[in-house]
Amino acid sequence: MVTMDDYGQYDTAWCPGCGNHAILEAVKRALVSSQLKPSKILFVSGIGQAAKAPHYLNANLFNGLHGRSLPVATGAKLANPDLVVVVESGDGCNYGEGGNHLLAAIRRNIDLTLLVHNNQIYGLTKGQASPTSGEGFVTKAQPDGMMLSPFNPVAVATAMKASFVARGFSGNTDQLSDLISQAINHRGFALVDILQPCVSFNKVNTYAWYKERCKPLPQEYDPTSHETALKVAFEWEDHIPIGLIYKNDRPSYEERIPALRGGPLIQRTVDRKRLHNIMEGYF
Amino acid sequence: MVTMDDYGQYDTAWCPGCGNHAILEAVKRALVSSQLKPSKILFVSGIGQAAKAPHYLNANLFNGLHGRSLPVATGAKLANPDLVVVVESGDGCNYGEGGNHLLAAIRRNIDLTLLVHNNQIYGLTKGQASPTSGEGFVTKAQPDGMMLSPFNPVAVATAMKASFVARGFSGNTDQLSDLISQAINHRGFALVDILQPCVSFNKVNTYAWYKERCKPLPQEYDPTSHETALKVAFEWEDHIPIGLIYKNDRPSYEERIPALRGGPLIQRTVDRKRLHNIMEGYF
Amino acid sequence: MEKESLNILIGGEAGGGLVTIGQILAKSLVRKGYSILVTQDYQSRIRGGHNTFGIRVGIEKILAPKESIDLLIALNEETVWLHKEELSHGGRVIVDGAYCIGDIVCVEVPFSQLADKRYVNTAALGVACSLLGLDEILVATALKDYIGKKITEVVETNLDVLSKAYRWGGDQSPSVSIKLKPVSKPEKRLMINGNEAIALGAFSAGVKFCAFYPMTPATSIVMYLIAHAKGMGIVVEQAEDEIAAINMAIGASFAGASSMLATSGGGFALMTEGVSLAAMTETPIVIVVAQRPGPATGLPTRTEQGDLEFVLHSGHGEFPRAVFAPGSIEECFDLTRRAFELSERYQGPVFLLTDQYLADSYRAVDTFDIKNLPQFGPSDVAKVSDTPYNRYQITESGISPRLLPGLTQHLVVADSDEHTGDGHITENLSVRKQMVEKRLRKGRGILEEVIPPERSGEARPDLLIVSWGSSRGAVQEAASMLRGEGLSVSILHFSQVWPLQPSQFLNTLHEAREVVCVEGNATGQFSRLIGREIGFQIPKRVLRYDGLPITPEYIRLQIKKIGTRGK
Amino acid sequence: MEKESLNILIGGEAGGGLVTIGQILAKSLVRKGYSILVTQDYQSRIRGGHNTFGIRVGIEKILAPKESIDLLIALNEETVWLHKEELSHGGRVIVDGAYCIGDIVCVEVPFSQLADKRYVNTAALGVACSLLGLDEILVATALKDYIGKKITEVVETNLDVLSKAYRWGGDQSPSVSIKLKPVSKPEKRLMINGNEAIALGAFSAGVKFCAFYPMTPATSIVMYLIAHAKGMGIVVEQAEDEIAAINMAIGASFAGASSMLATSGGGFALMTEGVSLAAMTETPIVIVVAQRPGPATGLPTRTEQGDLEFVLHSGHGEFPRAVFAPGSIEECFDLTRRAFELSERYQGPVFLLTDQYLADSYRAVDTFDIKNLPQFGPSDVAKVSDTPYNRYQITESGISPRLLPGLTQHLVVADSDEHTGDGHITENLSVRKQMVEKRLRKGRGILEEVIPPERSGEARPDLLIVSWGSSRGAVQEAASMLRGEGLSVSILHFSQVWPLQPSQFLNTLHEAREVVCVEGNATGQFSRLIGREIGFQIPKRVLRYDGLPITPEYIRLQIKKIGTRGK
Numbered sequence A, B: 001m002v003t004m005d006d007y008g009q010y011d012t013a014w015c016p017g018c019g020n021h022a023i024l025e026a027v028k029r030a031l032v033s034s035q036l037k038p039s040k041i042l043f044v045s046g047i048g049q050a051a052k053a054p055h056y057l058n059a060n061l062f063n064g065l066h067g068r069s070l071p072v073a074t075g076a077k078l079a080n081p082d083l084v085v086v087v088e089s090g091d092g093c094n095y096g097e098g099g100n101h102l103l104a105a106i107r108r109n110i111d112l113t114l115l116v117h118n119n120q121i122y123g124l125t126k127g128q129a130s131p132t133s134g135e136g137f138v139t140k141a142q143p144d145g146m147m148l149s150p151f152n153p154v155a156v157a158t159a160m161k162a163s164f165v166a167r168g169f170s171g172n173t174d175q176l177s178d179l180i181s182q183a184i185n186h187r188g189f190a191l192v193d194i195l196q197p198c199v200s201f202n203k204v205n206t207y208a209w210y211k212e213r214c215k216p217l218p219q220e221y222d223p224t225s226h227e228t229a230l231k232v233a234f235e236w237e238d239h240i241p242i243g244l245i246y247k248n249d250r251p252s253y254e255e256r257i258p259a260l261r262g263g264p265l266i267q268r269t270v271d272r273k274r275l276h277n278i279m280e281g282y283f
Numbered sequence C, D: 001m002e003k004e005s006l007n008i009l010i011g012g013e014a015g016g017g018l019v020t021i022g023q024i025l026a027k028s029l030v031r032k033g034y035s036i037l038v039t040q041d042y043q044s045r046i047r048g049g050h051n052t053f054g055i056r057v058g059i060e061k062i063l064a065p066k067e068s069i070d071l072l073i074a075l076n077e078e079t080v081w082l083h084k085e086e087l088s089h090g091g092r093v094i095v096d097g098a099y100c101i102g103d104i105v106c107v108e109v110p111f112s113q114l115a116d117k118r119y120v121n122t123a124a125l126g127v128a129c130s131l132l133g134l135d136e137i138l139v140a141t142a143l144k145d146y147i148g149k150k151i152t153e154v155v156e157t158n159l160d161v162l163s164k165a166y167r168w169g170g171d172q173s174p175s176v177s178i179k180l181k182p183v184s185k186p187e188k189r190l191m192i193n194g195n196e197a198i199a200l201g202a203f204s205a206g207v208k209f210c211a212f213y214p215m216t217p218a219t220s221i222v223m224y225l226i227a228h229a230k231g232m233g234i235v236v237e238q239a240e241d242e243i244a245a246i247n248m249a250i251g252a253s254f255a256g257a258s259s260m261l262a263t264s265g266g267g268f269a270l271m272t273e274g275v276s277l278a279a280m281t282e283t284p285i286v287i288v289v290a291q292r293p294g295p296a297t298g299l300p301t302r303t304e305q306g307d308l309e310f311v312l313h314s315g316h317g318e319f320p321r322a323v324f325a326p327g328s329i330e331e332c333f334d335l336t337r338r339a340f341e342l343s344e345r346y347q348g349p350v351f352l353l354t355d356q357y358l359a360d361s362y363r364a365v366d367t368f369d370i371k372n373l374p375q376f377g378p379s380d381v382a383k384v385s386d387t388p389y390n391r392y393q394i395t396e397s398g399i400s401p402r403l404l405p406g407l408t409q410h411l412v413v414a415d416s417d418e419h420t421g422d423g424h425i426t427e428n429l430s431v432r433k434q435m436v437e438k439r440l441r442k443g444r445g446i447l448e449e450v451i452p453p454e455r456s457g458e459a460r461p462d463l464l465i466v467s468w469g470s471s472r473g474a475v476q477e478a479a480s481m482l483r484g485e486g487l488s489v490s491i492l493h494f495s496q497v498w499p500l501q502p503s504q505f506l507n508t509l510h511e512a513r514e515v516v517c518v519e520g521n522a523t524g525q526f527s528r529l530i531g532r533e534i535g536f537q538i539p540k541r542v543l544r545y546d547g548l549p550i551t552p553e554y555i556r557l558q559i560k561k562i563g564t565r566g567k
């Protein structure tokens, strides 16, 4: 029996009131509800406030560079598909610096869970606009307001037919931890975009702002319809749907790779006979 | 009067039969039909077969790094919005190495025209799969067939509400040069994804393959409906719609920037008085 | 007794307002005519943790930070515990009565009586300023200047608290006060830090475009630019990543806008391909690399001089460059201007290597001279006739005539591939050879203009200290200390670390009985560079790589440890 | 008269089949027992342009390419014009009658009678092989091996054309033939190029994972890996960009799969942040940088040794590394293995610096020894007890016990921030200091294991040639030539260029009357490195930077030009 205690309790470097606290809690609950042992999980994170999260629970962890957690996770999963790999980082990490890796991860459909703490701001570097910041959002770096259209990760992932696209909210930890469980259990690439207040730098998209708008999808919502999902994915402003928005069952990448059929790479030894034959080919 | 002669005629380094020849021709025709003088245009390209194109016509040119033409073009446009800036490169450049810049350029909606020579292959490096290669596509680098889902630039750009999204085909130069003209005249970011055979390395998506499938959108098609466009954007396989798929009139980025209202940056001198006042602020 | 100089340290949690009161106190001191030097030590978090804001203040010019604390302003208990060993003889602590510890001299302030929890910092400021003997009006004005323009209620409460605290401070016995000797003829000076000086330098050099992706400790340079972008008519673009940033800057510069970048090690790593592109296309570009301890993310908010070799060799292929390393606020301003000048003249990448310590260090400086604003820029360079225009014409100096696209009838073509004179791609291998040589010839010009290292102290000293960049002041003070102890010490300090012109300093090195190099890194990168360039090896090194700035005392102690053959 | 050795050059357009016949001819020669050395010169295009495939062949081991051509196989007219000046005395040209030029010796082949246009290359092959006196069966077999497994009709037509061409060749007067002296005891040897040898070396070292983004001239290494990936049970992943590639490799290696990367300058530039990450997280990783001329895109299909300094200082912050530079096909194999071994042992980035010339150069080599397959890998390293596991335990050697995530009950934590022994982020500055020192201590171990430079020739020579990497063979042959001219010449060749252990070669340098360094770059990067590391300056340099490989004759002429004080 895996319990919350297995995942420990740590002091964090986050501001009091920050949405990250609730997300951390939801993650731990999801791991416990999935009965995953800490030693079987690998967290991979980038750099930012969100990316510190896996330091505050017990698990294997590779805390790499800003924006580059998806490729690290991809490599680790390919090396050892037995690992449950969860990527956790901010909106800046995944939709800004790491945007190209998000596109590729969706296309690969490798079995990773990506948890994006989306506070619509660069928190750790003190409040510049992030790719998800709303149009007109004013910061020190955007004194005339944000002029780029916000990146809608749910819409893009759905348009790309990612195999699991969900949106959660740090203020609804029950649903959130359920979404995270589902994402971890999903075979293939699972994106959970998690809306989260940053009390220090985002004075627009506050807890109350989200609370008012974030509404769980109705029970009867069918996430397997791409057409419906494409509509729901664009909802924002006054009503922000949260829940599992789109899902399909494309085969996951690592299952398709011939070389992985013989078991995890890390267990192989060099096949000397075959190597000899390859060499013979050069005669 | 600008004529075809103003754009010159050059030997190319492309294979005979390559779709690039027709695209070059279509570009020149579009420039002539828009009556643009060579000295007013800046081409920016990356590295690859496609990226060589602007060397074969008369215009200003910055032929930069693989995958990085969009940011160079963005910088140039911001420095001097009087320039007509056209970016020309391959599918590898723009959807692979440069994927993150494509997302940002769409969000910025800066007034650039992006011509992507999409041959669904890395040509110059001798035939590895590109982001747009079809699932199952076999190359030396993908002996078991491509396992990533192809990137659909038209669908992603439409989902992101890019302000001008078109698809052309090198085998339909009339339509293509018209699309390019429209793209150049469009204020804001304009993507023209151009399907193009690579006779040397792509033996699947040949001229005949495209010819059979690429069908111009009907006259009455309305590119201003996002809903319709989102449907059309996903058509592929047996029927590939070509033409202007989606369009809106979001304001273009450089028009919104306060500092640019005083004219191109390159014409400014340092305002000594203001600088003095700024310094006074540190007393 | 009135003091000539003091070392004040404010300590507390991030978000607890210590930077605010630090700034106000420092500003008040500067306005009173004192010299100051601020050192900021903070963690990579927004709230909590332990941060400090150190102000060394005095009548004479302050050169470097100092360890021993004369006045500790402790906004929480942790601060007392962490810094009590550093208190100087007679040093005291302003602290809530509850947190005082037996063996230190406390000014026990009843904060809860003076202010609401949120204003404890202001109360501490008031008490401190009153003990320091600064007029309340001076401090109140600085306070208003700092937070005033925002919300009046907050300002008023702050002023109230300040007054209360002053009154409380005035009620204490005079033995508690630690007054500074007044400055006889106070001069009007700027309080400015390294990053602000770089931004000002850039404005005065005519910067027109900057692209960035936020990265500590470089971000604030860009924030200062943004604050004045509209007014100064420049564009500062937040890019999707650092690769985009450098390519945007290159594009803007190609089109004619003087461009700059500011980043730190990891962000710079992503720019190295672009550095090579700027070199190949001969596009001017100024890159500020604000160093912090690596490898990788390292210690994002601390200081180091660990990226010299990386910057010096960044970018594939071979091409000339210049690297400046300011050692003072004034040099931040001057060398930024110089960097723009050189990059425009030699049409390529020029670097400014600074670090967190210098970036965040406020000092009092005379106003910068902006009467004489040089207008470099591509227009000067182009003397092109009507004949076909060759952007990359082979010349004796290596510098080719530079036109801007769209402004003349000439077509401007640049290529990242090897190219012919007209900028078009070529595979002609003899052209290749000529182009390599042409590009490298620009390095000769750069070398001729190199800023010589600063030599101070007597000729043929027993000990010559070699240093570069931000440690300049610390080395100067350390040298004074050592001289005071009877050692014959001179200094050779480099503010331009590349290229090196041996004739400017080889003799100085040879003439010293002993040479020690001081660097903020673990491998002695600059000493090795000198070894490589002029064959003079400096095995004795004072190195620091724990994330803290090099201080005079640190240097003094290390030099004692290494041992010198001096008398 | 039969020749001991010959220099054959095949020239024509890209896509004209010259690589095909070059490969078949070379393979036939190797099977006959000859030594060969292939040099490929091609443009950055798929069709057209002018490409060459040069085969130097002989009875004795061939060390380097050569300029003067004994047999030119011209597949088009351009080839004749471009290379006629290079023909040796008695050299001849196999060419279509229409393209022969007055002043050269032509074997005028009526190609249109022998073959359809598409098979002209095979006809030329047949004529050449018949003149060289190679049995038709040998060549036909090589042909079938090369193209056979694909389409039988094409094979048959090729064989037909080959026969016809042989018959035509046989009908020519014997004076036209240029026979090679037969090899007395032919040995079975591999025909293999540098990139293939690297791939084989990697397989034998137990590579499990490779991520890449295509880039000439590194791509073919990866293509060889891919060709055997399924069989050998490894995964080769085409990444979305080079940044992804290195981060994937780091992730795979962290999880336990020995990982490698192969790229060239521009792609490597994008990896430099990742290099620093590998160092900080102490993750083993082997990076092959196949050099080509820069800056920027430069000359994508040519050769250079211009990225030594860049690779050596790549990545921000300070950390140890090793850099190998193979000088032969055998070294490509051996040093790749060595790179894996060191990177696993010292847990960090290790580099292999090769270049286009070596990458594409086929030679005849003895089969590699794969009996002894060392199984390095993380399992050896970990001797961890049940106490809390500290991935980054401070040790004397700097090497910490490495476990893999998921395989034990221990949690494995790695962080790009500075970290404590257990891998978690820290801002404790004394831990920082210890960790810097721990990481750097690994450099000592690497230094102890460094491969000494190869010294050949007499002690105390008049002239010592210093060289590194791919120029090894050319330097050896140049030295023989110079010795033949009465000069006393020795060689000091480096196959590991970092770190450098002065005690291994300082004396050799000092004992020579004169030292010249040979490098494929314009600034003498390796000579400067030696200057930096051991204070021995080598101002005399033979440099090449036009994109072509260094040849013996080039070295000889340049050395004559520089002038030596030799007798």
Ligand SMILES: Cc1ncc(C[n+]2csc(CCOP(=O)(O)OP(=O)(O)O)c2C)c(N)n1
Pocket: A047, A048, A049, A050, A051, A065, A066, A089, A090, A091, A092, A093, A094, A117, A119, A121, A122, A123, A124, A125, A130, C213, C214, C215, C216, C242, C266, C267, C270, C297
């Ligand atoms: C290559 C690189 N560029 C920039 C940075 C600086 N940096 C650290 S965190 C961060 C932004 C964090 O934003 P986000 O990912 O949204 O995380 P948050 O702090 O908001 O949780 C940046 C730009 C870095 N560490 N590395």
Ligand SMILES: Cc1ncc(C[n+]2csc(CCOP(=O)(O)OP(=O)(O)O)c2C)c(N)n1
Pocket: B047, B048, B049, B050, B051, B065, B066, B089, B090, B091, B092, B093, B094, B117, B119, B121, B122, B123, B124, B125, B130, D213, D214, D215, D216, D242, D266, D267, D270, D297
């Ligand atoms: C940073 C970098 N990585 C890799 C390369 C090698 N490279 C040159 S062109 C190319 C792919 C070209 O594909 P695409 O953009 O589709 O153009 P095409 O040749 O098909 O027209 C690659 C990978 C490079 N020049 N720079």
Ligand code: SF4
Pocket: A013, A014, A015, A017, A018, A019, A020, A049, A050, A119, A123, A124, A197, A198, A199, A200, A201, C046, C047
């Ligand atoms: S700055 Fe924002 S995101 Fe970071 S810890 Fe504080 S509230 Fe959370």
Ligand code: SF4
Pocket: B013, B014, B015, B017, B018, B019, B020, B049, B119, B123, B124, B197, B198, B199, B200, B201, D046, D047
């Ligand atoms: S390789 Fe393909 S894309 Fe390149 S020129 Fe040839 S046909 Fe065109």
Ligand SMILES: [Mg+2]
Pocket: A048, A090, A091, A092, A117, A118, A119, A120, A121, A122, A123, A130
């Ligand atoms: Mg964020």
Ligand SMILES: [Mg+2]
Pocket: B048, B090, B091, B092, B117, B118, B119, B120, B121, B122, B123, B130
């Ligand atoms: Mg392509």
